[in-house]
Amino acid sequence: MNIGQAAKASGVSGKMIRYYEDVGLIPRISRTDSGYRDFSEKDVHILRFISRARSLGFSVEQMYNLLALWQDRNRASSDVKAVALAHIDELDSKIKKLQDMRETLLHLANHCHGDHRPDCPILGDLAAEAQELEDQRAGQELPEP
Amino acid sequence: MNIGQAAKASGVSGKMIRYYEDVGLIPRISRTDSGYRDFSEKDVHILRFISRARSLGFSVEQMYNLLALWQDRNRASSDVKAVALAHIDELDSKIKKLQDMRETLLHLANHCHGDHRPDCPILGDLAAEAQELEDQRAGQELPEP
DNA sequence: TCTTGACCTTCCAACAATGGGAAGCTTTAC
DNA sequence: GTAAAGCTTCCCATTGTTGGAAGGTCAAGA
The missing domain is CATH 1.10.1660.10 (Multidrug-efflux Transporter Regulator; Chain: A; Domain 2)
Incomplete structure (x- = not known):
């Protein structure tokens, strides 16, 4: 072939x-x-x-391990499971990182009127301009007891 | 400086x-x-x-846009919001992809006894060997009503 | 048998974002 | 005046993947 x-x-x-x-x-x-x-x-x-x-x-690196285990008839399934669980941990931290970004961004986007006016909290946050104003605004909208 | x-x-x-x-x-x-x-x-x-x-x-590509908008005093906040929302969509699809991987892997790991024996559904799935056997075993371990 | 197109080969480059390091010049601190 | 720290540019490596060029091979049809 x-x-x-x-x-x-x-x-x-x-x-x-x-x-x-x-x-x-x-x-x-x-x-x-x-x-x-x-x-x-x-x-x-x-x-x-x-x-x-x-x-x-x-990753290719992890596949070296997996392939070696696959071809080892005397492997312990615990070794395979360890590789899998380690990868799940990696996935979890990537997911968390992305979710944090997503939440921050969504929060900002929700507070952007999204019209013809230039004023926009998304840019404001990125520029870290008027940080107190930002905080005040967030405080008014999400008052903490 | x-x-x-x-x-x-x-x-x-x-x-x-x-x-x-x-x-x-x-x-x-x-x-x-x-x-x-x-x-x-x-x-x-x-x-x-x-x-x-x-x-x-x-991304750097998206930052070109954001920087241009930031420096444009006549920008429309809707344009900024559009960039943010597009990025949220990207984040969402990345998150979903990772979560799908995570779920599949966790499912497989949960069915791996993780002891000294070589038998392991994780490798079985990757090898797509004895798929029916796999299905049977999963059926026994997670009987569906 | 010859030609043509579809395959195969290797090698080289590029992507995105970042870090590492070398060779050489400048500034700073003592 | 010297040594250390910091700057400059340039090149390389990473990860996984794709694209392309130059050239050899194979199969089908004229």
Whole structure:
């Protein structure tokens, strides 16, 4: 099977297959006499594994681990679980960071009248101009007991 | 004010200040006779704006817009709001993507016993091996009424 | 058999945003 | 006057991915 077919069958682009081979994530693919890569079913299987792992956000670095565990018949499932949980932690902190941004921005946007006038708390906040005014305004709108 | 002081005052690293100047996000900074950058208060103000915008996840591309609007005294706040809302949409889709990953992974991790045995649904799912077996097992562990 | 188009090969560049470091000049502090 | 700290530019690395150029190969049709 050549690289185009392997790409279609695995969901990994030809470019990325060459890259993964280059960085050693996948083993060297055997070649035909003319130098074309010749993929076995096993190769495609590995690529499909990678495709799924990528779609779950695992980095190439983490995939080294996962692939090694996958191919180790004596692995402990606790090792696999540890990789997964570590990745969940990473996802959690990314999600939190984005959510914080989102909330701040939404708050600002909600206080922007969004009309033809130039006055806008979003820019005001970014410029940190009239910070007290900002605080006052927020205080009036969200009074704390 | 030299670049080190401007960096401290704005929260943007010296490296990034040079980069932003290079790509035209900020205007050329004036120079002393010896070639050192010499930052005005206004320059620092702009840098602080950028620092805050970055912390809200705006890209350099979006900051071009925001800076232009900031400096346009005839802007319409609706234009600013539009940029903010567009960015919120981006954040939302990133968050959703990460949350989907997180959920899938957590589901798999929850079904992994995490002990010394090699059997693990996380690898099973990535390998897409014995998908029916997987489904059966999930069915046994989480019986649906 | 020759041609053509669709594939494959390698290598190089680019993206976005940031950090690291080298070589060399300037300023500051002692 | 010297040494340290800080500045300058320039190049490189990162992560994962795509694009393209130059050139070889394969398969189908004339």
